[in-house]
Amino acid sequence: MEDIKCCVVSCEKPLDAAYWEAQYKTKATGWDLGKISPPLKTFIDTIENKNIAILIPGCGNSYEAEYLLEHDFTNITVIDIAPTPVADLKEKFKNNSNIQIILGDFFEHQGKYDLIMEQTFFCALPPTLRQKYAWKMHQLLADEGKLAGLLFNRPFEVSPPFGGSKEEYEALFAAAFEFLKMDLSLNSIAPRANSELFFELKKNNKVKVNLYEFEGITCSGCMESVTKKFAAIDGILNVSMSSDFAEVLIVSKNEIAVGELQNAISYDEKYQIKKIS
Ligand SMILES: C[S@@+](CC[C@H](N)C(=O)[O-])C[C@H]1O[C@@H](n2cnc3c(N)ncnc32)[C@H](O)[C@@H]1O
Numbered sequence: 001m002e003d004i005k006c007c008v009v010s011c012e013k014p015l016d017a018a019y020w021e022a023q024y025k026t027k028a029t030g031w032d033l034g035k036i037s038p039p040l041k042t043f044i045d046t047i048e049n050k051n052i053a054i055l056i057p058g059c060g061n062s063y064e065a066e067y068l069l070e071h072d073f074t075n076i077t078v079i080d081i082a083p084t085p086v087a088d089l090k091e092k093f094k095n096n097s098n099i100q101i102i103l104g105d106f107f108e109h110q111g112k113y114d115l116i117m118e119q120t121f122f123c124a125l126p127p128t129l130r131q132k133y134a135w136k137m138h139q140l141l142a143d144e145g146k147l148a149g150l151l152f153n154r155p156f157e158v159s160p161p162f163g164g165s166k167e168e169y170e171a172l173f174a175a176a177f178e179f180l181k182m183d184l185s186l187n188s189i190a191p192r193a194n195s196e197l198f199f200e201l202k203k204n205n206k207v208k209v210n211l212y213e214f215e216g217i218t219c220s221g222c223m224e225s226v227t228k229k230f231a232a233i234d235g236i237l238n239v240s241m242s243s244d245f246a247e248v249l250i251v252s253k254n255e256i257a258v259g260e261l262q263n264a265i266s267y268d269e270k271y272q273i274k275k276i277s
Contacts, residue, residue: 015126015160017081017105024084029060031120031161036063038187039150039198040119044068051075052114055140057106058121060085065099066092074098077113081105107132112142118149118199123161130172131242131249135211138176141203147177148200150185152192166197175237175251176209177201207237208252212261216270217245226271229264248273 013019023029036044044064050073056064059078062085068076079102080086086103093099102109106121107129116137125133137147155163166182173179180200188196217223223241230239230250238251250256258275265271 013160015124017083020080020082020124021084024082031124032061033063033189036067037119037150038189039185039196040064040117041067042187043148043198043200044071047073047115053077053112053142055079055109055111055113055116056119057109057116058119058124059089060120062089064117064119065089069093069096069098076100077102077111079104079106079109107136109136109140111140112145113140114142114145116140116145116147118147118151120150120161123152123163125160125162127162127164128242128244128246131240131247132211134172134176134240135209135249138203138209143203143205145203146180146200147203149198150188150196151199152195153184153197154195169197169199171238172240172249173201174240175207176204176249178204204251206253208255210250210252210256211276212248212250212258213274213276214241214246214248215272216268217241222268226265230261233260233264247276 044067050071053075054068054073054077056062056076056078059065059080062078065076065078076098077100078089081104083103086101089101093101122133141147151169152161152163153166169182170179178201180202182197182199184194185196185198217226223245227239227241230236230248233256235253235256236250237253240249242248258273261273265273
């Protein structure tokens, strides 16, 4: 985690489709529980409306989807970037019209969901993508939609998985989501006991959530100054910069013109900001 706070984060492994596919092909899938994660089972058991649109990103073998189907949920979408688990799920659930199984990149996916379930997807992504994850989740949720599931509350020496902390997640999701819950999970599997948070976030549909490419920052001191400049703009509610300083997530009451953002950092001509659409 010290690395993440430092100037540049580099990940030696490109965590792309080929990487994940190789993990499945070589059965190096230590994350796979072989059954639904108990905290998610407990959570699913509380859902009354079985027709809500549910997305499970980075689904892997998706025992969660299987459990939902067994319990009569009718509108499930799962997506994964690796062909092997997707092919297996397609075979397992062929002729079942209550589930849509997609081979693809979560960040390219379009749709609207009442619930998105998180189970070791966030921790599989390079930490530099965390702001993009929050932005994309906000886009994919319907107005009253929720993001719920598990996040690690600990660092890891070897990654993936990439760890984190409650404070970090609170800073990342602030203002774009209402925090309904983010507590130590009480019924995690034994190897993950006391190291997972169960969270439930509700989309804040009253705010604008935008992601920007950023150029010019080379140290965390500069990052803090830039963040303060943006945070001081009237209407801005939260600013979160990626650990490689290449992207910034801005939550605001109203749409902020890129020109206004650029003006706020005009004291250094290296700094360039561009909206990602
Ligand atoms: C650690 S595994 C977790 C799988 C499953 N959720 C589980 O708990 O068994 C992470 C999964 O995310 C998938 N993944 C990684 N990046 C992705 C992306 N950009 N879009 C969709 N899936 C992705 C990987 O292929 C892998 O199946």
